[in-house]
Amino acid sequence: MEHYNMNLTLKVWRQKNSDTKGHFETFKVGDISSEMSFLEMFDVLNERLVSENKEPVAFDHDCREGICGACSMYIDGEPHGPWAKTTTCQLHMRAFKDGDTIVVEPWRSKAFPVIKDLMVDRSAFDRIIQAGGFVSVNTGNAVDANSLPIVRYKAEEAFNSAACIGCGACVAACKNGSAMLFVGAKVSQLAMLPQGDPERTTRVLNMVAQMDKEGFGNCSNTYACEAECPKGISVANIARLNHEYLRAGLCSEEGDL
Amino acid sequence: MLKQPQIFLLMKWGNFFSTTIGKKSMVAASGIFLILFLVVHAGINACIFLNDGGETFNTVASFMSHNWIMRFLELGLFVVLIAHFVQAMIIERKNRAARPVKYHFSQPNKNSKWYSRYMAIFGILILLFLIMHLSQFFIGTKEALYFEGDPYHDLYGEMQEVFSHGWIVALYLVGLIALFWHLLQGFQSAFHTLGLSHKKYAPIIKMMGTWYSVIIILLFALMPLSMYFGWIS
Numbered sequence: 001m002e003h004y005n006m007n008l009t010l011k012v013w014r015q016k017n018s019d020t021k022g023h024f025e026t027f028k029v030g031d032i033s034s035e036m037s038f039l040e041m042f043d044v045l046n047e048r049l050v051s052e053n054k055e056p057v058a059f060d061h062d063c064r065e066g067i068c069g070a071c072s073m074y075i076d077g078e079p080h081g082p083w084a085k086t087t088t089c090q091l092h093m094r095a096f097k098d099g100d101t102i103v104v105e106p107w108r109s110k111a112f113p114v115i116k117d118l119m120v121d122r123s124a125f126d127r128i129i130q131a132g133g134f135v136s137v138n139t140g141n142a143v144d145a146n147s148l149p150i151v152r153y154k155a156e157e158a159f160n161s162a163a164c165i166g167c168g169a170c171v172a173a174c175k176n177g178s179a180m181l182f183v184g185a186k187v188s189q190l191a192m193l194p195q196g197d198p199e200r201t202t203r204v205l206n207m208v209a210q211m212d213k214e215g216f217g218n219c220s221n222t223y224a225c226e227a228e229c230p231k232g233i234s235v236a237n238i239a240r241l242n243h244e245y246l247r248a249g250l251c252s253e254e255g256d257l
Numbered sequence: 258m259l260k261q262p263q264i265f266l267l268m269k270w271g272n273f274f275s276t277t278i279g280k281k282s283m284v285a286a287s288g289i290f291l292i293l294f295l296v297v298h299a300g301i302n303a304c305i306f307l308n309d310g311g312e313t314f315n316t317v318a319s320f321m322s323h324n325w326i327m328r329f330l331e332l333g334l335f336v337v338l339i340a341h342f343v344q345a346m347i348i349e350r351k352n353r354a355a356r357p358v359k360y361h362f363s364q365p366n367k368n369s370k371w372y373s374r375y376m377a378i379f380g381i382l383i384l385l386f387l388i389m390h391l392s393q394f395f396i397g398t399k400e401a402l403y404f405e406g407d408p409y410h411d412l413y414g415e416m417q418e419v420f421s422h423g424w425i426v427a428l429y430l431v432g433l434i435a436l437f438w439h440l441l442q443g444f445q446s447a448f449h450t451l452g453l454s455h456k457k458y459a460p461i462i463k464m465m466g467t468w469y470s471v472i473i474i475l476l477f478a479l480m481p482l483s484m485y486f487g488w489i490s
Contacts, residue, residue, distance in 0.1 A: 175369075177355035228368050241452075246282060246451065
């Protein structure tokens with residue numbers, strides 16, 4: 001693809017902290033290369049703001065290679081911008097044209113309070129994992145291959161679910177601010193494997209209880225989450241979560257300890 | 258120190274239905290019951306197309322309002338309908354609270370179908386439609402049965418009277434359009450919420466949902482239209 005430079009207008013959400021109300025601030029950025037990532041474009045803007053003795057725009061980022069889930073940003077009306085299966089760090093400026101105006105907002109959810117500007121607090125996800133998204137025994141060293149037989153398709157499906165990077169795009173995209181895709185993936189990756197089986201019942205019940213406590217909305221099956229997920233996590237994980245919950249709540253006798 | 262794991266008391270039914278998934282499974286199960294009810298309703302109403310001056314239709318309608326099993330099921334239908342609506346509204350309220358600050362610029366059409374996002378609005382429209390519908394046909398039938406000594410009730414004649422007004426026919430069509438979008442999303446959504454997603458069956462369920470919505474709504478729409486335009490005598 002041919003390289004080109006562009007001038008852009010950015011409408012960026014500025015918010016001092018969780019307690020204050022935010023507002024949009026408009027910036028003009030010039031000579032942005034089509035080869036830059038979206039975050040690099042923000043780096044250029046922030047360099048300039050620092051040199052002008054102004055407060056740089058706060059945003060989350062870490063690995064910048066699309067695997068950590070740190071970068072967020074609701075870009076032009078979609079989580080992680082216009083490209084499918086892409087994190088913000090992997091969104092490149094060739095997705096935009098010279099003269100475009102780009103609106104950038106933080107994830108908006110009651111469970112993800114804004115810390116500053118475009119950064120939100122996603123520790124609600126951590127607390128859901130702490131409620132049950134683990135295996136309680138020490139697994140020790142890696143065992144020999146095939147000493148614990150696992151059906152191939154289950155191994156593949158569990159691996160697909162485990163691809164979730166916990167970025168929160170599902171919550172950001174959902175009209176109900178629901179975390180069902182995230183919780184579905186985290187429940188599925190263990191429910192399908194023998195290592196996760198002993199805690200299968202209590203896991204799903206505790207994780208769902210925590211999910212509700214955090215103030216996330218409910219899934220109404222619009223499937224916006226799947227369309228916006230940078231890792232392409234399937235909504236089949238949501239059906240699996242429902243299945244696991246019904247199995248635990250209606251079929252299991254466990255829990256009366 | 259190792260933290261004591263919280264154990265959710267799943268033996269209690271109250272706990273099962275207190276979570277969002279528990280509530281939604283109730284909405285889904287009641288929704289499937291209502292889907293089945295619509296088949297019975299449309300089937301009975303289709304008797305008007307026999308063109309026998311409503312004789313068969315009135316006989317079946319009389320059976321439905323006198324048979325004890327049907328009257329018991331009717332009671333169940335109201336319980337299910339109310340449960341479906343109330344639980345869905347509780348869920349919708351929580352959903353709205355989950356995003357106190359709205360996006361200033363959002364493009365939801367890029368990631369979801371528009372009708373899938375308006376289930377609650379369609380639900381309220383359908384409820385308003387039902388209030389009109391029941392006051393036109395249900396209450397009259399019950400009055401005749403309980404307060405007027407159970408004479409021969411000409412429900413067919415009543416239908417002809419009601420559907421002779423153009424504006425009522427128009428309101429019925431609006432209600433049916435809301436029901437169409439509600440069913441188109443609701444049919445497959447109910448199965449998904451009950452945890453039924455299978456590579457072999459999911460496409461079949463989706464296809465059935467589409468055909469069901471189209472056929473049932475066309476059948477219902479044909480009734481007021483054919484009476485208004487006098488396609489049946």
